[in-house]
Amino acid sequence: MPRALYTDYPWADIDLEKSILAEADCELVTPPAEDEETLAGLAVDVNAILTCWAQVTAKVIDAAVDCRHIARTGIGLDNIDVRRATERGMIVTNVPDYCIPEVVDHTLALMFALARKIHVYHQSAQAGEYDRLAGLPLERMEDQTVGVVGTGQIGSVVARKCAALGMRVLVNNRSRQSPANTQWRPLDELLAESDYVLLLCPLTDDTANLIGPRQFAQMKPSAFLINTSRGGLVDHAALAAALEAGEIAGAGLDVQVPEPPDMNTAPYDDPRVIVTPHAAFYSTRATHELRSRVAHQVADFLLGRTPEHIVDSEATG
Numbered sequence: 001m002p003r004a005l006y007t008d009y010p011w012a013d014i015d016l017e018k019s020i021l022a023e024a025d026c027e028l029v030t031p032p033a034e035d036e037e038t039l040a041g042l043a044v045d046v047n048a049i050l051t052c053w054a055q056v057t058a059k060v061i062d063a064a065v066d067c068r069h070i071a072r073t074g075i076g077l078d079n080i081d082v083r084r085a086t087e088r089g090m091i092v093t094n095v096p097d098y099c100i101p102e103v104v105d106h107t108l109a110l111m112f113a114l115a116r117k118i119h120v121y122h123q124s125a126q127a128g129e130y131d132r133l134a135g136l137p138l139e140r141m142e143d144q145t146v147g148v149v150g151t152g153q154i155g156s157v158v159a160r161k162c163a164a165l166g167m168r169v170l171v172n173n174r175s176r177q178s179p180a181n182t183q184w185r186p187l188d189e190l191l192a193e194s195d196y197v198l199l200l201c202p203l204t205d206d207t208a209n210l211i212g213p214r215q216f217a218q219m220k221p222s223a224f225l226i227n228t229s230r231g232g233l234v235d236h237a238a239l240a241a242a243l244e245a246g247e248i249a250g251a252g253l254d255v256q257v258p259e260p261p262d263m264n265t266a267p268y269d270d271p272r273v274i275v276t277p278h279a280a281f282y283s284t285r286a287t288h289e290l291r292s293r294v295a296h297q298v299a300d301f302l303l304g305r306t307p308e309h310i311v312d313s314e315a316t317g
Contacts, residue, residue, distance in 0.1 A: 001025050001026070001027055002024060002025065002026045002027070002047040002048070002302050003026065003027045003028075003029060003045060003046045003047060004021065004026050004027070004028050004029070004046055004047060004048040004049065004050060004298055004302075005029055005030075005031070005039070005042050005043055005046040005048075005049045005050070005064075006028055006029070006030050006050045006051075007031060007034060007039055007049065007050065007051040007052070007054035007056065008031075008034050008051065008052045008053055008054040009052050009073065010052060010053075011287065011291070014028060014030070016288070016291050016292060016295065017050070017291055017294070017295040020292060020295035020296055020299055021295055021298060021299055021302075023299050023303070024298075024299045024302040024303050026047075026048075026298070026299065026302055028050075029042065029046070034054040034055075036055065036057055036059055036060060039054065039055075039056070039060045040059050040060045040062075040063040041063070043060050043061075043063045043064035043067060044063050044064065044065065044066075045066060046064060046066065046067055047066055047067055047068065047069070047302060048067060048068070048069040048070070048071065048298045048301060048302065049064060049067055049069070049070045049071070050071045050073060050294060050295075050298060051070065051071070051072060051073065051079065051080065052072075052073045052074060053074075053079055053259070054079065055079050056070060056079060056080045056081065056085075057081055058081045058084040061081055061084050061085050061088055061090070062084070062088070064088075064090075067090060068089065068090050068091065068301070069090060069091050069092075069093070069297075069298060069301040069302075069307070070085055070090055070091075070092045070093075071092075071093045071094075071294050071297050071298050071307075072092065072093065072094040072095070072294075073095070073290055073291065073294045074094065074095065074281070074290070075094055075095065075096050075098075075099070075281075076094075076202055076203060076229075076230060077092065077094060077202075077311060078202070078203040078204070078230060078232070080092060082311060091301070091307070091310050091311075092310070092311040093294075093297045093307050093308065093309050093310055093311060094309055094311060095289075095290055095293050095294060095309060096153070096309060097153060098281075098286055098289050098290045098293065099280075099281040099282075099283070099286040099290070100153050100154050100157060101157075101283075101286075102280060102281055102282060102283045102286050103154050103200075103228055103280045103281060104154055104157045104158050104161065106228055106254060106276070106279070106280035107154075107158050107198055107200065107226060107228045107280065108158065108161060108162075110226045110228070110252030110254070110274060110276075111146070111196050111198065111224070111226055111252070112141075113252065113274055114196070114224040114226070114249075114250055114251075114252055114274065115138075115139070115141050115144075115196070115224070116135070116138065117134075117135030117136075117138060119271070119274050120134055120135045120271070120272075121134060121135050123271060137222075139195070139222075141165065141166075141167060142165065142166040142167065144167055144168070144195040144196070145167065145168040145169075145170060145193055145194050145195050145196075146159075146162045146167050146168070146169055146170070146194060146195065146196045146197075146198060147169075147170045147171070147172065147185070147190040147191065147193065147194030147196065147197045147198065148162070148169065148170070148171045148172070148182070148198050148200060149171075149172045149173075149187065149190065149197065149198065149199050149200060149201050149210070150172075150173060150199065150200040150201025150202070150229065151171050151173045151177070151178075151179060151182075151200075152200070152201070152202075154200050155171070155173075155198075155200035155201070156179050158198060158200060159171055159179050159182050160179060160180070160181070163180075163181035163182060168183075169181065169182040169183070170182065170183050170184075170185045170189075170190045170193060170194060171183070171184055171185070171190075172184065172185055172186065172187050172190045173201075187210075187215070188215075188218055191215055191218040191219050192218050192219070192220070194219070194220070194223060195220065195222065195223050195224070196223065196224050196226060197211075197219065197223060197224070197225050197226065198226045198228075199211070199225070199226065199227040199228070199229050199233050199234070200228065200229050201229055201233065202229070202230065203229070203230035203232045203233055207232075207233055208232050208233070209232070209233070209234070209235045209238075210233045210234070211225065211233060211234045211235065211238075211239075212234075212235040212238045213235070213238045213241065213242075216238055216239065216241075216242035216247045216248060217242075217247055219242075219247060219248050220248070221246055221247060221248065221249065222249050223248050223249060224248065224249055224250050224251060224252065225239070225248060225250075225251040225252070226251065226252040226253075227251070227252070227253050227254065227255055228252075228254045228255065228280040229255060230255055231253075231255040231256040231257040231258075231259065232257055234253075234257075236256065236257060236261075236267060239251060239267045240265075240266035240267040240270070243266070243267055243270050243272060243273070244266070249272065250270075250272035250273060250274075251267065251272070251273045251274070252273075252274045252276075253267075253268075253273060253274070253275050253276070254275075254276045254277075254278055254279060254280045255278055255280075256268070256275070256278075259277075259278055260277065261275075263275070293308070296308075297309070
């Protein structure tokens with residue numbers, strides 16, 4: 001009987017995955033902890049690994065001598081040593097297109113909340129201050145500029161919707177291609193011109209701490225940073241310093257480093273910062289789709305079929 005290791009998952013149970021993997025007579029095992037030593041110990045005799053956010057390191061991969069498939073329950077691959085997996089003859093799969101509407105909606109929701117100072121008015125009202133002036137200044141969004149960093153499947157939709165709202169849309173990406181009704185800008189120029197900076201790019205060696213002290217200094221004092229991609233894109237100590245110095249006006253963070261962060265420390269305890277718990281991907285429909293597709297990927301592999309969305313290790317760097 002084949003065995004698969006499910007390193008971690010944020011849902012209440014794994015009954016859905018078990019029911020699908022039953023097609024391949026596959027036993028699904030879970031670890032008592034997610035540290036490298038525990039995962040490496042359990043990986044010794046499995047044929048596949050499913051992983052959400054746990055770190056599937058070279059040590060874990062090297063220990064998995066019978067494993068030939070690592071399936072990521074999500075889009076990003078920064079928690080998997082894809083290069084080492086490829087060297088060991090393993091395939092890596094992900095689900096790059098399962099939650100596009102959800103992340104788009106969450107990104108726009110954070111932008112609207114910051115723009116209209118929803119969090120400020122809420123905090124003020126909860127404190128007993130029913131004051132329409134508490135959120136001032138407020139600006140008309142149609143008059144403002146949004147900068148979208150990363151125009152993959154999610155970023156492209158966000159850019160299109162912002163343009164449809166009448167906003168001026170700037171984009172930055174490696175291809176230097178701009179979707180319709182947008183303008184490409186080098187990152188420095190995008191930061192200097194934007195009222196909202198939306199991070200929608202993957203986390204790689206090149207994009208780690210993409211937004212740090214120098215970048216915050218380039219932003220408008222009235223600008224907002226929104227990150228619904230990966231926490232590692234932002235130097236959070238630099239964000240705290242930028243808020244303290246008045247270099248930016250606030251931030252919306254769905255992703256942090258680490259997760260969960262210490263909410264009693266800056267920048268997370270700053271009233272100008274909206275924090276959500278890595279929830280942008282979530283909806284009932286998206287989560288069911290993600291879980292079932294990953295389980296089918298593993299079942300297909302174990303049954304000798306080609307699973308969907310095999311990752312190109314060269315493309316991931």
